[in-house]
Amino acid sequence: xxxxxxxxxxxxxxxxxxxxxxxxxxxxxxxxxxxxxxxxxxxxxxxxxxxxxxxxxxxxxxxxxxxxxxxxxxxxxxxxxxxxxxxxxxxxxxxxxxxxxxxxxxxxxxxxxxxxxxxxxxxxxxxxxxxxxxxxxxxxxxxxxxxxxxxxxxxxxxxxxxxxxxxxxxxxxxxxxxxxxxxxxxxxxxxxxxxxxxxxxxxxxxxxxxxxxxxxxxxxxx
Numbered sequence: 045x046x047x048x049x050x051x052x053x054x055x056x057x058x059x060x061x062x063x064x065x066x067x068x069x070x071x072x073x074x075x076x077x078x079x080x081x082x083x084x085x086x087x088x089x090x091x092x093x094x095x096x097x098x099x100x101x102x103x104x105x106x107x108x109x110x111x112x113x114x115x116x117x118x119x120x121x122x123x124x125x126x127x128x129x130x131x132x133x134x135x136x137x138x139x140x141x142x143x144x145x146x147x148x149x150x151x152x153x154x155x156x157x158x159x160x161x162x163x164x165x166x167x168x169x170x171x172x173x174x175x176x177x178x179x180x181x182x183x184x185x186x187x188x189x190x191x192x193x194x195x196x197x198x199x200x201x202x203x204x205x206x207x208x209x210x211x212x213x214x215x216x217x218x219x220x221x222x223x224x225x226x227x228x229x230x231x232x233x234x235x236x237x238x239x240x241x242x243x244x245x246x247x248x249x250x251x252x253x254x255x256x257x258x259x260x261x262x263x264x265x266x
Contacts, residue, residue: 084110105130114141137161151175159184182207205231224249225257 073083084095091097091110098105108119115138122130136147142164143149149157159170165187166172173179182193188210196202205216212231219226224246229239246252 108138116140139163219244220249221245222249222251224252 070085071083073081075081079100080098081100082091082095082097084091084097085093087093090113092112093110094108095110096105096107103124105122106115106119107122108115109117111117117138118136119138120132121134122132125131131152132150134143134147134149136143136149137145139145143161144163145161146159147161151157153175155173155175157166157170157172159166159172160168162168166184167186168184169182170184171179171181177198178196180189180193180195182189183191185191189207190209191207192205193207194202194204200221201219202221203212203216203218205212206214208214211234213233214231215229216231217226217228218236224244225241226244227236227239227241230237241257243256246256
């Protein structure tokens with residue numbers, strides 16, 4: 045009985061050509077129809093691995109990790125300056141194209157935030173240094189100061205206590221370091237509503253009040 049050799053099975057030609065066209069591995073710069081360009085690694089025709097993306101319209105640059113065409117992992121995002129150089133705006137974690145995890149955001153006025161992010165917003169524990177040299181360190185929620193935190197002002201006075209919706213809310217203490225006094229009480233939307241003022245480290249206060257606060261004695265009913 046003669047031996048018949050069966051023809052080798054093969055994929056349709058369009059599938060072979062499509063597989064050859066898929067971008068994978070490390071390629072040269074790829075340009076989009078809108079002028080954006082990407083240089084980096086690919087897998088399954090998607091940006092995967094390390095890569096650098098430049099937006100033509102804004103001039104911004106992202107350099108870091110990618111997964112399935114989205115920024116995922118660690119990366120830096122920079123924006124152009126008028127003199128042609130770049131200013132780093134964010135360096136840290138990303139997830140699904142949004143700031144996520146731990147990272148630092150540098151603002152144009154010189155302020156910066158260093159801490160935790162969730163879905164593109166400051167969320168968790170973080171430290172914010174403002175342009176006026178005041179600083180907040182504590183809890184954040186949905187991009188606002190919420191929870192427990194300490195705000196230190198440029199003149200060294202500080203608030204330590206509860207926050208909600210970016211404002212002092214709940215029990216807290218405000219230390220007037222310059223005057224040598226401390227207020228302890230309840231706050232509602234930045235306004236001190238109920239509490240007491242006492243002396244605090246007056247001997248080291250640069251602008252201590254002329255006289256110490258008198259002690260308050262409560263008469264007992266007989």
